[in-house]
Amino acid sequence: MKLLVCVSKTPETTAKIAFTEGNTQFDTSGVQFIMNPYDEWYALVRALELKEANGGSVTIINVGPAANDTVIRKGLAIGADEAVRVDAEPSSALFVAKQIAAYAKKEAFDVVFLGKETIDYNGSEVGAMVAELLDVPFISYASHMDMDGDTATVTRDIEGGNEVVEVKAPFVVSAAKGLAEQRIPNMRGIMMAKRKPLKVEPAVDAEDLSVAVHYELPPEKGDVKLVDPENMDELVRLLHEEAKAI
């Protein structure tokens, strides 16, 4: 099985969110970047487990500038065999998906793994785009996945429960919590990662059809209204009469 894992780079979860240039750009100064948690903790680790059990290879792909190499090396340190970076700014979901699909098609991967969403733009759309570009099935929000030959049984999260589906490779799957347990790279992995191949590919032509043009921070919350812990009737009254929440 040839497995491809798409990894993206996102601001670390406690990063201060601010904007520059008249609120048109995310302010990256002082922001630390990490591998998107869904990609690292779940998608990559489940791909590695499947390779360890059934053989094959795990390749990671990122669409981004050279500065992303540190994130990619971390993926190699966790255990991926090789990596590709498509050398371009990830300017929109469609642009990114077209790069991934072009590479996946060329190399004929059996399964393409992604995270369920990136924690910065919360798009949750690249996976479906890649699947449509490749004209293969897409299983979103997988929290469990087993493979038997080229047939996968996948549990996907749906509102208030889950759904178990069966699908044959090739297909695209996006990873939710539960798919695997996070792995911390060890010293040996980090040393080996330095010698693993990281290919740089040029981007294919693709247009941006939708782009973020302006950002805004939400209004500040007013002060909290404290209610006497002995007087819960008062809290209920406030929720009913003032907040109109019940």
Next chain:
Amino acid sequence: MVLVLAETQKGQFKKAAYELTYYGHQTAQALGTECAALVLGTAEGAEELGKYGASEVYHINDTALDTFDSQAYTKVIAAAAEKAGANVVIVGHTSTGKSLLGRLAVRMNAGSVPAVNAVPTLEGGTFKVRKPVFSGKAFADYEVKSDNKVLSLMGNSLQPQEVGQAASVETLDVEVPAAQVTVKEVKRMEGRTPLPEAELVVSAGRGMKGPENWGIIEELAETMGATTACSRPVADADWRPHHEHVGQTGVAIRPNLYFAIGISGAIQHLAGVNSSKTIVVINKDPEAPFFKAADYGVVGDLFDVVPRLNEAMKKFKAEN
């Protein structure tokens, strides 16, 4: 024309379908056009969608669409959009919608904006729409340049309102391709509203000390008709099921009312819940960061406060 995908569950429409139709109606008004609703598979009461602003309702009544396959759905929706002359297609930001939006974007060569929470604007011919980014810590306005556009609407973004009459339902004949995905089993917890759709949520954290203490949370939720949620360490320790985990790496929610009980208010937790309309924090530590994000706060021991709150709620319910 704007086309919305009105989802059903076991053939029934839920509030989300009415909300989406109403949103489609508002979008159509902003664009100077009309809104049609599309219904797939077995469904009852599709004409009701007219009340929420659908001028037409199209129904593809094929039982093959009763189980979900994103590939087949995409082909059917794109074909229906073409028949209806729709260049804007809107789905819910649900498990179904999230599997479809990107596919539809590719198939229709459409610019997409996922998880929008406001009605688009059309100024000087430029189509713009707002969505939350950075897990609710900011908003972004997206510009869509293509003729075709696809959007997904974040749940609980607006209150559906009746704006018209029941519509007549037109059966559409569209070929349904064979599904490549076999659905083996669908498991849904019965009774409670699923978290992403819940308007009232009672959530608890590590301050509960252990899973055996959750009775008071369940009782409060029961009294209020609320859905229960939890912080990440609680789900990680298997005190509660994983699907209850809210936050940046769990489910993002925006209910009308969110109770945070024995939860400190770490930034990653807040990221998934800070769009809630009203937040109540119960914590024994007056310095807990959650109080800064709260509308109402109770400083006290949750093991005293929650049962007392439950009694007060019961009294309120009995009187109202």
